[in-house]
Amino acid sequence: MVDHEEMEDEEFESQLEQMIVENGMLIQAVMNILLRKGLITEDEVDRELETLYKELGDEGEGADGE
Numbered sequence: 001m002v003d004h005e006e007m008e009d010e011e012f013e014s015q016l017e018q019m020i021v022e023n024g025m026l027i028q029a030v031m032n033i034l035l036r037k038g039l040i041t042e043d044e045v046d047r048e049l050e051t052l053y054k055e056l057g058d059e060g061e062g063a064d065g066e
Helices: 009-037 042-061
Strands: none
Touching: 009 042
C-alpha cells in the first residue's frame, strides 16, 4: 500500500499512476476472458466501462454521482 506521508509527492504520484495502469490492465484481462467465454457482449462491456469511468470521474471532481 502506498503511504503518502512517507514519500515525496512526485514519488507518490508516480506509484499511484502505476497502480491505476496495472488495475486497468487487470480489468481489461477479465473483460476479455468474459467476452471469450460468451458471458458478456461487447455492448455490455462498453456500457459498463462508460459507467465506471463516469463514476470515477465524478468521484475525482467531488460530485455526488448518480
